[in-house]
Amino acid sequence: MIKQKQRELISLLVRSKNGYKSSQELAAELSLSDRTVRTYLKDLKALIESNGGNIVSKQGYGFQLEILDRTSFNLFLIEHHLLDKNIEQSQCREASERKHYILNLLLLES
Secondary structure (H helix, E strand, O other): OOOHHHHHHHHHHHHOOOOOEOHHHHHHHHOOOHHHHHHHHHHHHHHHHOOOEEEEEEOOOEEEEEEOOHHHHHHHHHHOOOOOHHHHHHHHHHHHHHHHHHHHHHHHOO
């Protein structure tokens, strides 16, 4: 069972995309101590790795979430109530519609 603060920590890492966040920054955003954040990250590492992700740590930069298997990781997020299935589907639809629109512009406009 994942604690609420651990859920919030995963959400912060997901939202920070490809950027690094230090444990101090994460701690400040979650109102936790730096040590607690590092403990949570250590506890979550195996769970995230078994679900298509990886927590990368780089000295001097911080922590970053790397997603290795998008489908598996999204299922993990949905299972732990971190991602709404409907939002994900609408984002895919919007991306598909944008691609269709751009292709029509490129192919049909002279």
